[in-house]
Amino acid sequence: MHVLILGGTTEARRLAELLHGTPGLKLTNSLAGRVASPRLPPGETRVGGFGGAEGLAAWLSEQAVDVIVDATHPFAGKISFNAARAAAATHVPLLAVRRPGWVPVEGDRWHEVGSLEEAARALPALGRRIFLTTGRMGLAAFADLDDLWFLVRSVDAPEPPHPARMEVLLDRGPFTLDGERELLRRHRIDVVVTKDSGGAATAPKLTAAREAGLPVLVVRRPSVPEGVAVLPDAEKAAQWVREHLEQGAFPAVD
Template sequence: MHVLILGGTTEARRLAELLAAGAGSAPRVTNSLAGRVAAPRLPPGEVRVGGFGGAEGLAAWLREHEVDALIDATHPFAGTISFNAAKAAATAHVPLLALRRPSWVPAQGDDWHEADSLETAARLLPTLGRRVFLTTGRMGLAAFADLDGLWFLVRSVDAPEPPHPPRMEVLLDRGPFTLAGEREVLRRHRIDVVVTKDSGGAATAPKLTAAREAGLPVVVVRRPPVPDGVQVVAGPEQAARWIEERLHGRTFPAAG
């Protein structure tokens, strides 16, 4: 059995590890990475880097490499590849599963301002603060490039390229982050508003707790929807179970 994991996330690496631990019953696994990070953490199994050439290219790859199951474990905001995966899986008649970490949920004391896009988030900022902790990654900074009255601390794994805000400091770092560390970032840089995508998961959630403790507003960009008709699971263990069902032709009770 050949499984293609569209990955680059913590959940994708964990799924690859679970499948590799299957020893003699383990399927063949190919991990596909987009190539946007210069030095990604490589999962076990075969690794390919780069795009497929849209839905048609992915469908052709699925056929050529005799893929039996496709797992979309990309970042919740990698919307284009998710829709290409759904179309390619339908075209190539390959079962598809989406692995998505759950969204964050506001807690008591949070001051969240939801936005449908980075552009909407940028329009909200001038009414909320002047020193912005921007944690949406290095892609999409053009949405904030005209806000010359604000100062930005931009955190990303790799250095961003223009266009980006004119008044900006870059913090190169990779999660997981600690609550103590996030408190110090907010204090040291005198942050008064935080911007984040609703990525979910524990690795980057401490910034939300730190903002709540400091009484800071947080602009939360909503994640795009999963394509219609695609089955979704929340964790790598559930995805591994789904694959095992197909590998051994067995049906397991649904996870609680």
């Protein structure tokens, strides 16, 4: 059985680790190629796009893929919808792995918004020194906010357009609570901007912001394509794949 993992996340790497070496299973990991030095998972790896839904459908047929596991980032919406269309066109079963989103607790000062553009419009009323943790790909939304100062954290250096007053911090999670506390203090941050990525690796910034009484702009994640089965972690996804391998039919997703 040939399994294609659409990856680039902690869950995708964990799933590849769990499935690698399983008798009767061929594993291909697909990475978008947006990170210069990605952490490669076990198994075969391809890097780069497929050419939209039609290109992915053609690749699925050429490579005789039996199942797709979409374990991409919760905000990688384009590939998820392309995968859904390609799976429907080729009749290849599709499973999505999505870590649960963050939930505010007492003391949080969250402002939920629907997009980076909406976050940019809300920022001037909330503060002047911004900790921007939404990645390097969406900085254009904040490029016109010349009166604000940004600390931008990303894995790779961003390219224009981006805010004029900006300091870049190149780093990769997981991050510690003590480290996030010190970062907020040292840079005199008064607003945090994040996507609702979920997971533990980058969650300490939310705790640090809560302790400091800072507002947090949280960009809501896009929905999973309609009709796609969803599991919350790699362990359950690996079990689902193994059950199919053993039974020759895909089990229902609870």
